[in-house]
Amino acid sequence: MPVDPSKNDPVIQVRDLTLGFGGRPLLERLNFQVQAGEVFVLLGGSGSGKSTLLKHMIGLYEPMAGEVRIGGEVLTGSEGAARRRILRRFGVTYQSGALFGSMTLLENVRLPLEAYTRLSREAMDLVARLNLQLVGLAGFEHHMPAEISGGMQKRAAIARAMALDPGILFLDEPSAGLDPVTSADLDRLILRLKDILGMTFVVVTHELPSIFAIADRVIMLDRESRGIIAQGPPVQLRDHAEHPWVRRFFNREATEAA
């Protein structure tokens, strides 16, 4: 079930978030919200903290200050049953993909169901099959990850991240290592899941064609000022951003992509 199917409700709230390592802040006092059913993209130069911010948003790291709320509940510092409940509201795929190589696709997608539900084996298989079907992998249930292409592996990782029926998916560089055609296929899948299931996405990506294809809104992180230097729909930023770095980012890459 989507966390909250009504549009314009924040499903993720980042409030005064300061994060860093070894007592040194990398990003300070970040404030932004992600609305239900939107694709929200984290941008920024290399080392600006995109992946680190994503890891804070999913509770993998604890911030130096501030909080992250998912579906209105505070994830930061949460524990026990409350934390488990919040964690089940979202799925994650990491850059490395990380399917278990010794398991079939069906077994990979079944894994979270085995760990977190008491469904019967038949029901788990049914859910796993449906999820693989949803990402265009019907018929590949018994393939091993090494037997399918990189693009299909990414799709299978998304199917696994969706196994527990979350309303939110966090994707860290989903098109890394994919050719442009396969990457565009993945963009279409993201848009389809958003349209048919009303899912909310938070995506880290550098790929400009992808950003224009999928993003409702982006935020641009900046290492020097340790904050957000631009936010809004990508076309708006391309045409009207005040910050020179932001204009350079969109225009240089637009030229390269042309």
Ligand SMILES: Nc1ncnc2c1ncn2[C@@H]1O[C@H](COP(=O)(O)OP(=O)(O)OP(=O)(O)O)[C@@H](O)[C@H]1O
């Ligand atoms: N676990 C960690 N411990 C200490 N420093 C870290 C850790 N993880 C990341 N960093 C540092 O934080 C900074 C931001 O890293 P991060 O990976 O979040 O950037 P990014 O914007 O995702 O970069 P890229 O686009 O190159 O992947 C970098 O200087 C990195 O070395």
